[in-house]
Amino acid sequence: MSLIRWVLGKLILFINLLTLPKPILRKKIDQDRVDKETKNLTIYQFEACPFCVKVRRFIWKNSLKINLKDAKKNKKFKSELVNEGGKHKVPCLKIVKKYSKTIWLYESTEIIKFLKKEFKLS
Numbered sequence: 001m002s003l004i005r006w007v008l009g010k011l012i013l014f015i016n017l018l019t020l021p022k023p024i025l026r027k028k029i030d031q032d033r034v035d036k037e038t039k040n041l042t043i044y045q046f047e048a049c050p051f052c053v054k055v056r057r058f059i060w061k062n063s064l065k066i067n068l069k070d071a072k073k074n075k076k077f078k079s080e081l082v083n084e085g086g087k088h089k090v091p092c093l094k095i096v097k098k099y100s101k102t103i104w105l106y107e108s109t110e111i112i113k114f115l116k117k118e119f120k121l122s
């Protein structure tokens, strides 16, 4: 079973690599602004999780520089996710707010919806 999962995971990564979309290009001033805004975001993810691949493709396509933390390979990231986020589930977007509580957003669809709204993306 774990061998099948491993093979499927590698296949997903291979197909993803072959079909990566072209990232959007922004004017430098706009990209700098976006980069500044993405500094407070972190995605907890697993390398070969299809839902994480979906979110990573979205951030790649939209040239968002979001810090990725692998919660499978790195035990510290895993415990951050479980202890602070509340669930061992990926992908999860950690949103650090300046004047209010940090938000841990689970569900790939919700993460993409948030990023679309935040950065006015289609």
Ligand SMILES: N[C@@H](CCC(=O)N[C@@H](CS)C(=O)NCC(=O)O)C(=O)O
Pocket: 046, 049, 050, 051, 088, 089, 090, 091, 106, 107, 108, 109
């Ligand atoms: N509906 C969720 C599904 C996420 C999901 O099932 N993630 C799996 C990895 S592919 C997970 O976190 N499993 C928990 C675990 O492996 O402990 C989404 O779209 O984000």
